[in-house]
Amino acid sequence: MRPVPAPHKPRLGERIMAAVNRDPLTAPHAIRNDALLALATTAHAVVVALVTDEGRRPDVLGWTLLLAAQVPLVWRRRHPMPVLAAVVALVGPYHALDFNHAAPTPAAYVALYTVAATSRPLRTLLTGAAVLGISMAVMLSVDTKQAIELLRISGWVIAVLFFGVDVRCYRQYVAAIVERAERAERTREEEARRRVAEERLRIARDLHDLLAHSITLIGVQTSVAAHVLTADPERLDRAAVAKALDDIAETCRTARGELRTTLEVLREHTPAEARGPLPDLHGLKDLADTARGAGANVELTVRADQVPPAVGAAAYRIVQEALTNAVRHSGRDDVTVRVRVYEGEGALRVDVTDDGTGAGTGTPGFGLVGMRERARSVGGTLDAGPGRAGGYEVTAVLPLGSEGAR
Structure with missing residues (x-):
């Protein structure tokens, strides 16, 4: 002793x-x-x-x-x-x-x-x-x-x-x-509390974006497999069932990997570099392919180069959540995704529209809140609501200046 x-x-x-x-x-x-x-x-x-x-x-x-x-x-x-x-x-x-x-x-x-x-x-x-x-x-x-x-x-x-x-x-x-x-x-304590709150909010957004997107796709793919199994049992399309199950397995593997990466930052012994690179605009094609696999007709247009990492990550998460809402609420309707850089404005514009009901129906969640927080985190703005010609529309403007780069 x-x-x-x-x-x-x-x-x-x-x-x-x-x-x-x-x-x-x-x-x-x-x-x-x-x-x-x-x-x-x-x-x-x-x-x-x-x-x-x-x-x-x-x-x-x-x-x-x-x-x-x-x-x-x-x-x-x-x-x-x-x-x-x-x-x-x-x-x-x-x-x-x-x-x-x-x-x-x-x-x-x-x-x-x-x-x-x-x-x-x-x-x-x-x-x-x-x-x-x-x-x-x-x-x-x-x-x-x-x-x-x-x-x-x-x-x-x-x-x-x-x-x-x-x-x-x-x-x-x-x-x-x-x-x-x-x-x-007191300033140091307040700064520490602010950083903890920001980190918790960031983790909450990441978990929501990951789990909501993955669970929605799994639910849609499971419905497709169940429909194929029950539609005509005598003429069972084994290839369609196998593809739907493979899509579910692939979605689970992707979600598990992203979830593991997100949870590792909570461990004290894990350095900041272990979080891995931020998602960017190059991952939009995979998001569109995954949504197409869930039955949505996605048209993707990307015209942007040399986007700051923080802006690219915010745009990726906004598109991910918008596609998740479109698949969940609109089913097999058409979805249009346009990501463009406006040189005159020095901003990246993200437009996601569908011809279904979008996020306006169902139980309110944290999706729209998370998208707006993503936009504000890089100094941008986000509007979401019914489109002019029907359907649902999400529009985000993310500046490419110093605030967005930070």
Whole structure:
């Protein structure tokens, strides 16, 4: 039994970068982490107020203002501007009373950083200017020396603001990269699904064209053999029966070979080349001969050379399905097949007409849908319906340009 590898534990640097890259509004345990941060700034403020002598040691009012200024940091991610306003409102009177000026500094820096990291740069600039202006006004009213000292250390305030803006821009950059990667992944998945759907549709069309054509011919040939057997038992035409049975066997062999070729593409180990060449216009003569063997009077005219393989395959399948419908619905009526290239239009035109009922009767199937899909697959169009002089008519126009060649 193979040992299960231990899960990878992120290093300290990886955890720090993950925290920097993470959106502060979606970070897990945000309230808990900010509460711990508020406790840390509170502990720092208490130690600094008791140890250093930068101003008077806070009294009851001073301690109240100092400690109250740490509380809003718990909600700094959700409400950065209100938190900064609350901190300034509490720290301003604290400094005005000339208490220890270094104690509330971390809380103020944290509030400023949060605004810079979550707001637009212009808003951050205006906020920083307002905070410095209010602080200078308060210090000037208390002690000019302290105001000069604040002006000297204002570079730290600007540095905190720029650091917050830089972190915000970096997070946006990382988020854009992640979004592009996710979009590319979705595109690849959609492309894979589209290709699978197209392949399934192609296989469905091939199976329908093959099986419908073969089964129809087998049914007609079986009817011919049964008719010969029952028409005049005393004068049995053994040659006609043998020919009908041979035609059925040949149709079965052809269908089995084409079915095998179609199903092989479903096997993972089969390369794409194993599908074999696409059917083309050279196979129309065999289709016409097979239809004639089923009793239809087929007139075939082909005037086309150098047709792109995809267009030739589409024309072959359209003619195959049209002949199948003609044999199935029209019996022994006349069928005319014309395949021509119109140089002026740059398109291959396929016309299949019969003087019977065509595909307009019987149970609706997928034949007409498949023919239209064949035409659309090479950028062409297909019309099918009753002919002007009766019967049924199928007309397809398949362009020979780049889209058809593809």
